[in-house]
Amino acid sequence: MSLLIQGPKQPGNDIDVYLQPLVDELMELWSTGIHVYDAYKKEYFQLRAMLFCTINDFPAYGNLSGYSTKGKKACPICEENTHSIWLTNCKKPAFMGHRRELAETHPYRKKSDLFDGLLLNIPGKTKDGIKVRRDMELMNIRPELQPKDIDGRTTKFLPPDCYTMSKVEKTKFWQCLHGIKVPSGYSANIRKLVSMKDLKLLGMKSHDCHVLMTQMIPIAIRGILPNRIRHTITKLCLFFNMIHSKVIDPDVLDEYQRDIILTLCELEMYFPPSFFDVMVHLVSHIVGEIKACGPVFFLRYMYPFERYMCILKGYVRNLNRPEGSIVEGYASEEVIEFCTNYMDGFKSFRIPQSRHEGRLSGQGILGRKTGYSNVVDYQEAHFNVLQHITSIDLFIQEHMSLLRQQNRKKSAKWLAKQHKKTFSEWLKDKVRRTLPNIDKWSKLWDSPLNIVPISRI
Structure with a gap:
C-alpha cells in the first residue's frame, strides 16, 4: 500500500490528495524517467512508464476521473450525446433509446410504439411499482400496465407484466438455485446463499453474482417465463459469458456489439423504464473497451482484487x-x-496451507487410495486401447471376417462379444507368426498402454 488513509472515513472526492504522491511519480516516469541499470546488457538506460488503465467500479471511476457519474449525462463515453429521459414520479433519469445504434433498415426503427410506447419482485429491490406505472401513464405507453382503481379502496391495482413471476414460478426458480453444486473455488456455495423462506439471495459477493449471471440464471429460468422474455435474458447472460473468455476473436466483436444492442432494445420492450439506469446503458460500451484494452479476463478483472481485499481485511x-x-x-x-x-x-x-498445495506437482490431497483391478477389467482396458489405434484397423476387420466365416448362424451381438474376448490373443499369435523376432517385444504386452511397437509394425 502506497499510503495510509488517515482518519476513520474514506477520502471520497478528496482521493486526489491521497493519490498525489503516486501521481507525481507517474508524471516523473512519463516525462523524464529514471536512470536504471540493465544487468543483462551491463549498461544504464532511461526507464519510462505510463499508466495503462485503472481497475475500479463505476462510483470509484467518478472519484478518480472527476467526471460526474450521476444525472442525465452520466455516461462518460457518450458524454453530451447521452440519451436519457427523466422519470417524474421515480425522480431519476432512465437511459433508453438504444434503437438509434441499430442499422437504419432494422424493423425496430419503425416500431416506436413498442419502446416509447422485476423478475422476482423482491421487496425493496423491484424496479416495478406504483411510481413506475404512473410514469408509464404520463409517457402514454403500455396502457395495459397502467394502475387501475379498485372499488371501495384507496390503493391501486397493478396488472402483472409478462416478466413477473408467480409464487409457484419463484419457488421453482429458487429450488433450482438451492440444488446447484459447484466445484471448490468456483464460487461460493450457492445453497447457503438461497433463503427458501424469503425467496431471495443473501450475502452474495460480486464474483458470485457474475457466476449466477453467466452460468446459473439461464438454467434456472427454463420453462418458467414466456419464451420471448426467457430468450432475451438468456442472450444477455450469454453475452457476459462470451466477453469474459480468455481468448476472443477480434473478427466477432462487431457481431457481439450488434447482438447486445438488439438485446437492450428487446429489454426496453418488456421491462419498465426505471430498470434502465446508467449501469444497464454501460453494457453497450463493453465491446468498445475490449477493442481498445484487450480481453477483460487478463488485465481488467476486478474479482482478483476484491478477493485480495478480503485477505487484507x-x-x-x-x-x-x-x-x-x-x-x-x-x-x-x-x-x-x-x-x-x-x-x-x-x-x-x-x-495455513492451501488445499490446492501440491496439485500441480501431482500430489493428492485426500490421502492415498489404493485400487485393485481384476483380470476382466485388465482385458477390457487392453481391448479398448487396441481399438483406438489406427494401424490395428486392418487386423480388426480380418478378425471379424474370420469370426463370421466360422460362426455363420451367430448373431451380431454374439460376434461382437466374442471379438472383444478373443481379439487380443488372436493378434498376439498372428504377430508372432508373421514376425518371428517379435519375442523381444513380448514384455510390452503386459500393459494395455504399451502398444507403441505394434503401431510401428
Whole structure:
C-alpha cells in the first residue's frame, strides 16, 4: 500500500490528495524517467512508464476521473450525446433509446410504439411499482400496465407484466438455485446463499453474482417465463459469458456489439423504464473497451482484487485503526514468506496451507487410495486401447471376417462379444507368426498402454 488513509472515513472526492504522491511519480516516469541499470546488457538506460488503465467500479471511476457519474449525462463515453429521459414520479433519469445504434433498415426503427410506447419482485429491490406505472401513464405507453382503481379502496391495482413471476414460478426458480453444486473455488456455495423462506439471495459477493449471471440464471429460468422474455435474458447472460473468455476473436466483436444492442432494445420492450439506469446503458460500451484494452479476463478483472481485499481485511486486529492493522499484517506476511523461501525445505509456521498445495506437482490431497483391478477389467482396458489405434484397423476387420466365416448362424451381438474376448490373443499369435523376432517385444504386452511397437509394425 502506497499510503495510509488517515482518519476513520474514506477520502471520497478528496482521493486526489491521497493519490498525489503516486501521481507525481507517474508524471516523473512519463516525462523524464529514471536512470536504471540493465544487468543483462551491463549498461544504464532511461526507464519510462505510463499508466495503462485503472481497475475500479463505476462510483470509484467518478472519484478518480472527476467526471460526474450521476444525472442525465452520466455516461462518460457518450458524454453530451447521452440519451436519457427523466422519470417524474421515480425522480431519476432512465437511459433508453438504444434503437438509434441499430442499422437504419432494422424493423425496430419503425416500431416506436413498442419502446416509447422485476423478475422476482423482491421487496425493496423491484424496479416495478406504483411510481413506475404512473410514469408509464404520463409517457402514454403500455396502457395495459397502467394502475387501475379498485372499488371501495384507496390503493391501486397493478396488472402483472409478462416478466413477473408467480409464487409457484419463484419457488421453482429458487429450488433450482438451492440444488446447484459447484466445484471448490468456483464460487461460493450457492445453497447457503438461497433463503427458501424469503425467496431471495443473501450475502452474495460480486464474483458470485457474475457466476449466477453467466452460468446459473439461464438454467434456472427454463420453462418458467414466456419464451420471448426467457430468450432475451438468456442472450444477455450469454453475452457476459462470451466477453469474459480468455481468448476472443477480434473478427466477432462487431457481431457481439450488434447482438447486445438488439438485446437492450428487446429489454426496453418488456421491462419498465426505471430498470434502465446508467449501469444497464454501460453494457453497450463493453465491446468498445475490449477493442481498445484487450480481453477483460487478463488485465481488467476486478474479482482478483476484491478477493485480495478480503485477505487484507483479515489482517485487521484494531478496529479503531483498520488501515494501520492492514499495513502491519501485510508487512509481517512479506517477512515470513521471505524467511520461508530462504529456508528451503522447512514448513511454514502458523501459516495455513492451501488445499490446492501440491496439485500441480501431482500430489493428492485426500490421502492415498489404493485400487485393485481384476483380470476382466485388465482385458477390457487392453481391448479398448487396441481399438483406438489406427494401424490395428486392418487386423480388426480380418478378425471379424474370420469370426463370421466360422460362426455363420451367430448373431451380431454374439460376434461382437466374442471379438472383444478373443481379439487380443488372436493378434498376439498372428504377430508372432508373421514376425518371428517379435519375442523381444513380448514384455510390452503386459500393459494395455504399451502398444507403441505394434503401431510401428
